[in-house]
Amino acid sequence: MTTKYDVKRELKTCYSPKNTDWELVDIPELRFLAIDGYGDPNTAAGYRHAVEALYAVAYTAKFASKGDLGKDFVVGPLEGLWWADDMDDFLARLKDNWRWRLLINVPDWITGDMIEDAKQAALTKKKMPAIPDVRSETLHEGTSAQVLHIGPYDDETPILTRLHREYLPANNLRETGLHHEIYLSDPRRTDPAKLRTILRQPVGAGDGDGS
Known part of the structure; x- marks a missing residue:
């Protein structure tokens, strides 16, 4: 029997970290x-519709891959890139001003054409309004600071503040991409104190003056 592709197993550094303080990894x-x-994300209907659409397309692509190609995979965890026009709004948790890009990893063999076919099939079956907005995206974050956060999402502020005010300056690093979160726990079934979330920030060399 062919083993299902599982990104959490194949890329443990990226999807199964143990460190609870910032460390550099290569993505x-x-x-x-x-x-x-x-x-x-707690109140916007668009967020809920986006999550539903992503999973509908992901599972449709999974079953099509298994049936047509004989290749199966475990649907990856929900992920999100987060930012705001004013990043102070992001750190201050002013969520109405947040922008987001939700993601679900798929194997390399899932082509753009397969995703478009999965969208059409899912839309025919599910009639979800956000399905047409799902697209294929390739992301190469490279060197990134990463940490496993355990606890409620709203308790992320101290560890993010430490990243921006201490860790990055101390290591002469700067942000080179968007704040990235990977949700390893289902918030509908998990005690908030036990939620496991990977926090990731792509970085590059700073200006060299150590300030």
Whole structure:
């Protein structure tokens, strides 16, 4: 029996870290299903619709891959890139001003054409309004600071503040990409104190003056 591809098993450094303080890792080029949106993830209907659409397309692509190619995979965890026009709004948790790009990793053999076919099949079956907005995206973050956060999402502020005000300056690093979160726990079934979230920030060399 062919083993299912599972990104959490294949890329443990990226998807199964143990460190609870910031460490540098190298993230390879990865393929995703992606969808963009705006607003508070707790209250914006668009966020819920985006999550539903991503999973509908991901599972449709999975079953098509298994049936047509004989290749199966475990649907990856939900991920998100997060930012705001004013990044102070992001650190201050002013969620109505947040922008987001939700992601689900898919194997390299899932082509753009397969994703488009999966979208059409999922839309025919599910009638979800956000399915047409799902797209294929390739992301290569490279060198990144990464940490495993355990606890409620709203308790991320101290560890993110440490990243930006202490860790990056101390190591002469600067941000080179968007704040990235990977949700290893289902918030509907997990005690908030036990939520496991990977926090990731792509980085590059700073200006060299140590300031």
